Amino acid sequence: MGFQQSVIIETMKKRQSVRTYDTRNISETHLQKIEKYMTDEKPFIGPFGLQGNIQLVHVTNNVTDKGIKLGTYGFIKNPRAYIVGVSENNKYALVDFGYTFHRLVLFLTDLELGTCWMGGTFNRNSFEKEISISDGHFIPCVTPIGYRKEKQRMFDKALRYVVKADNKKVWEKLFYDASFEEPLTKEHAGDLETPIEMVRIGPSASNKQPWRLVLTEDRNTCHFYIEHTPNYSSKLGYDMQLLDMGIAMCQFELACTELDIDGEWQVEEPAIQIPNENIEYIVSWRRK
Template sequence: MIAAICARHSVRRYSPEPLSEGEWAALRRAVAAVEPLDGSLEVHLALLSFDEVGGRLAVGALLTFNPAPAYLVLHAPEQEGRMEEAGFRGEQVILAATALGLGTCWVGGTFSAGAVAKRLGRPAADVLAISPVGHPDPGRLGRLSNAATEAVARSGGKRKPLASFCFGQHWGIALQPGLVPPEVYRALEMARLAPSWSNLQPWYFLVEGDAVWAIGDSRPQRFNDRPGKPYYRLDVGIAMSHFWLAMREAGHGSRWYSVRGHEGEVQERLGLPQAMVPIGHYRL
């Protein structure tokens, strides 16, 4: 999966070429094989065609977005932990699509949740995010479209250096490469490559002894805190997925454990600033 993590980039314009039966089958297998962050949570991934999802307006296929033949829809009833769970699970399918040579793009705010929800028979509040899935448009318009939207994303900030969000032992103390095994440092580099709302990268990692803590910046930025849908948590879930997949590829069998319900006490014990919310920990 490291190769897919490094290759993944957001695609906004798609070729009219349909997905092959083999590609549909591979994507369905990827959805079925998704590993949960917390198996007790009810989070659903639906793989739908363009027509099934509700058409152009429903999926936000406007301006630089060109319709894709398939859409991954993430939906869940209102419950604590659903946002990071959706990010963790959904990114596994995104990376599987990348490995197939397909383009994707997380979309949280520029689609009609109501229209998509109607097709699913769910309340609009349940629809958290979607991603188009298809062959990138190889033409000039496709290249220009992707370049323009990537420039907009970059305006939110370039990729942060690892030392700015990975700390060792104590909050604010930059993690030094030699203080952790090479595969752990590599996994943190893979987390750095995770997509996020307007490239905000609202995550931090704190390595404390044999534990890695995933932490989210809860401060509202660029409209990423919608009612009932704190997208910073979805972004942290995506980054956690990258870390876990990289560690698994390196031969580690551990997993993330949610700290849901204990955020306050963990925040105090780790000495985190008020806006920094612990999401989970990974045992090395």
């Protein structure tokens, strides 16, 4: 995995979006660890077996080594580098991409480096000039990286308030017991309480938290659904919320691994009645 598996749950809890960075360059030790992680293909193969393409781009005053100015519309200050990801534009490729990109975000968090998922607040054309992109691929998201500046801008605090970054939905709005008719409580989640809680606290576009989980009565299977926000990100030409589902799967699986709960991903839609047309089945996690 590249990071300390024994502390991944704590890493998930402390991860926050960082938009203002210290002007210190990333240390050589950290750069070497990042490059080592990124040259290993295993972290970039998702649950559906699709391999992502993720690259590191160094910047000085938002200008790359090639002299290309990267645009983030004033959202990011003093980044030391960017991680840029490339994917195909289809459902499972985007879910896989969200999963592998988030695993890298957690690795960077473990190194005490700040990150910020960016799907719509950056100039894609400027980033596309910096990296090579195959036909049929595009850049779903990027993240700046660097050391967090202790004193955050008022802009950062205001943005967290606007997107309600610190206001996560309660369990009863996200998780269900055997069917969508019965909300799931922490008390009835058994040993999956922590993995499910890690899904709840995970990052998502505009903090919409589109994941909906249904835990079977025998507590052996957890079905993952997405509740699409109508027309969200439609102007970008791809469903950004599919990345959120990859994030949810990553948080859930890594927490299970730390807790020695053995399971696997399977696509086999259950006969569960969905409450509205915006909900779509994605995948199921089953105990081995």
